[in-house]
Amino acid sequence: MLRPDIIWLFSICLILTGCLEKxxxxxxxxxxxxxxxxxxxxxxxxxxxxxxxxxxxxxxxxxxxxxxxxxxxxxxxxxxxxxxxxxxxxxxxxxxxxxxxxxxxxxxxxxxxxxxxxxxxxxxxxxxxxxxxxxxxxxxxxxxxxxxxxxxxxxxxxxxxxxxxxxxxxxxxxxxxxxxxxxxxxxxxxxxxxxxxxxxxxxxxxxxxxNERLFYFKTLVDKHSEGTLSLKVDGEDEYISVKSIKSKRKFKVKWNGDTPSIKVIIKVDGVVREYTGNKVTPKKIEEFQKLIEEKIISESDSMIKEFKERGVDPIGFGYEAKSRKRGFDFKKWKNETYPTLKVEVEAEVRIISTGITE
Incomplete structure (x- = not known):
């Protein structure tokens, strides 16, 4: 003979099953x-x-x-x-x-x-x-x-x-x-x-x-897992293509009283897949790394300046600042601090392989 509590549980299951829309x-x-x-x-x-x-x-x-x-x-x-x-x-x-x-x-x-x-x-x-x-x-x-x-x-x-x-x-x-x-x-x-x-x-x-700025935008707001970047080598009619790019970013917030400044550190690793010039030498690799670092910094600075002028914050500087400060005044941040916020972008690029160009 079934116990009353088991019968009750079984009855509830039947009722609930009947309520489902098939x-x-x-x-x-x-x-x-x-x-x-x-x-x-x-x-x-x-x-x-x-x-x-x-x-x-x-x-x-x-x-x-x-x-x-x-x-x-x-x-x-x-x-x-x-x-x-x-x-x-x-x-x-x-x-x-x-x-x-x-x-x-x-x-x-x-x-x-x-x-x-x-x-x-x-x-x-x-x-x-x-x-x-x-x-x-x-x-x-x-x-x-x-x-x-x-x-x-x-x-x-x-x-x-x-x-x-x-x-x-x-x-x-x-x-x-x-x-x-x-x-x-x-x-x-x-x-x-x-x-x-x-x-x-x-x-x-x-x-x-x-589209032409999306690579740099993604390094600021997200991270690359298999990115691609093609650039013209300065002063030369030569081009490089860097693929399999992995990137990550880090924020450092420094407060001077109630005034913050933010440093964005972007680290990028990639592989040179194509180069229209001669053989890729260690000196060339250093040139490529410096070229990409300068391009990341200049594009990032330009976008950040426009973001502040338009009053938008897709990178999340406000979030990074308030998460590191007790009693954060968000109204003041939005109206006074963000438009004049000092932001420094630092880029560290490593060419970890020259792939098929060797």
Missing amino acids: EIVDDINIESVEGFDLIGENEVMGTFVVPVYKADQTIVNETFTSISKLNKDILRNAQKESSAPIVNGSLELVLFNKAMAEKGVIHLVDGLQRDASIGTGLYLAIVEGETREILKQNLGTRGIGDHLFNLLKHNIDRRDVPKTNMHIFLSDFYQKGKDPNLPILMKTEDSAEIVGVAVMKEDKYEMTIP
Whole structure:
């Protein structure tokens, strides 16, 4: 005979099991990417992409669009176009057009983070032009959502785009003393490409870091694991390409009363893969190291100056300062200290191998 407590526990399990909403994969539309475009002053057009798997193993994209003022209303309205429920449990990427980003995206991101079916590893990105135009393309062998997701992942893991996802964006947004950044995509004639990174002021687009400066931006805000840098050798018609770059950064904050100064130490290790000149000698390696150090410092100084002028802090100087000071006055920091903050960038570059150029 079963004990009463076991019978009670068994009954609760049956009741809870009956409360779960069951969804059969063949009876639902699982979206992979969403796009939001600002229409007029207050309305937002949402585009939802569902990959459709054909019998011949090809994949086509089915898109649904709707217009509303709230994120959840947009998806709810799009359901009226779909023959099956649209669910976002496999959502990999959310796009915002630049007009939307200039107005602010936190109200849409807040709706995403409150959905328990969406993971915080979700990628966010800004689009030059309309997100709808990118999402109408039929790219990749596994659908547009997977294609764009892997485009971003590849450039974050192995190239110059700083690491980002919804969790990092929200952390930077709510963290006093640091502003978020998001990659920027643009539609090309037959594909899509990354054209830079947007620096946000809180949740609003403020400025663009173009592709040619992304290497240096990433050394300041993140770290390289397999970076690449190509430079012209000063005074000569020669070029070097340094690959397999690993970088790390360190902050030193020094206080003089209530006035801080910050030193950023950037360490870079890399391998010379190509050199258009003659044989790479130890003297040449020293020249390459000095050239890269000077370039990192000059580009970093230039960007930091612009960040202070625009009142944005993607590097997190405010966070570094307040974490080392009791009674930190963030209002004073933002209005008085940061615009005149003394920042010194120090670079240490090591060429650890000359690879195929030897």
